Amino acid sequence: MDPTMLKRQRTFDPTAAWFPESLTEDPSTWVDQSLVSVEQMSPGGVRLVMDYAERCRRLIEDGPGHCGLLQGKIMAAVFYEASTRTACSFHAAMLRLGGSVIPLPSSSSSVSKGESLADTIRCLECYCDVLVLRHPDKGSCDTAARAASIPVLNAGDGTGEHPTQALLDVYTMRAELGGDAPQDCTVTLAGDLKHGRTVHSLAVLLARAQFGNLSLRYIAPPSLEMPDGVKAQVAAAGVDQTEVSTLAEGIRGADVLYVTRIQKERFDNESDYHDVKGSYVLTPAIMKDAKEKMAVMHPLPRVDEIHTDVDDDPRAAYFRQMRNGMYVRMALLLLTCGKIPPLSP
Structure with missing residues (x-):
């Protein structure tokens, strides 16, 4: 020993x-x-x-x-x-x-x-x-x-x-966008923001790491919004944050779209899960409104929130994200x- x-x-x-x-x-x-x-x-x-x-x-x-x-x-x-x-x-x-x-x-x-x-x-x-x-x-x-x-x-x-996931997410943003990213970036977080430990850690890390001119957008079904405690930490760091209601709004002008699944295992009632399942699905049609240089990220596993046809888009970074x-x-x-x-x- x-x-x-x-x-x-x-x-x-x-x-x-x-x-x-x-x-x-x-x-x-x-x-x-x-x-x-x-x-x-x-x-x-x-x-x-x-x-x-x-x-x-x-x-x-x-x-x-x-x-x-x-x-x-x-x-x-x-x-x-x-x-x-x-x-x-x-x-x-x-x-x-x-x-x-x-x-x-x-x-x-x-x-x-x-x-x-x-x-x-x-x-x-x-x-x-x-x-x-x-x-x-x-x-x-x-x-x-x-x-x-x-x-x-x-x-x-x-x-x-999930601090190690947040770190690999920041590394992926830098690898995909280059330069000082995520500095001067708009990052949109979409999906189950209430239960998603990945987005909790990522939002706080992005805010605390002092990436200049960073802004956050949130898209979530009703009842699954980003917790107030997380938003308070982001606000305390002076980072701009807004809530939007559709993927089309969230993707417009964004440098990163970070999609998460609705976490079935966190629901006490399965019917409540089915009420919100499939609320947001990213498709090639929606991607037409995205920046030419944008990163689509996902901590995986996915269920139905990103259509598999998006996988062939060069902006789909989630499999490279895994290797990172x-x-x-x-x-x-x-x-x-x-x-x-x-x-x-």
Whole structure:
């Protein structure tokens, strides 16, 4: 066993709030730290992740495709909810960096016997160096990080946050639009904005990261609007935000259209879900009114909110967005483990 494992201590106050903007442009501030909320990152910290992710992209696309920077490191992937993209991209990220993965779906863990989340985390920290957690309960990743003596990366906690998704979304905007994007951009968020943890984290991250001349638009069915708490955080950062009622309005002049599905699993009554399902469907006809250079993004999975005929449009970025998730998660694993990605070949 790595002798450092025996020396780990819980050095934080379990009742204290996470320090806002404590993860900065200084890589040393990320080492051995959990990522629970986008509020932990300073504007410089966000840009550091973008820089590391770009180095990781070059390693994969222009270089050998892998390295041994995390050789000997083990990541536990603890998923209490179904996941394709987040789980697989974290796995691939760790393997590309030379590390190993312990996958633990809830069906295989002692949670089925009544074990608490905190006890599960304290068990797994005996075997690994970093832990990735997805859980259906809002605030669960905060609970896990306070119980752990190793870094915990939030891979989505109920209707709360999804900080690693928000980071890969910003990276995708930069990759698709170029320049200083999303600076000087209009970003439209459409769909289930009430339950969508991806849009919660993205809106707050965009606002807090100080991208100049940024504006947000919201499109949602009645009862599924962006929560007031999220809008208050955006407003506090001085970012303009407006609500529109149709995709045609939302797409007009937008640089990014970020579409989300209506989340059936968050509804108590299935009939309420069917009342709003299919409220917005992006089609090639609607895309005719979009900018020639615009990015259509989606955290996936999709149901019926983007017609498959849109997939052939060069502005459809959602499959490239998936691959970007691996680069960003490679960057986060390197930062957490105190490693610097190689420069471009």
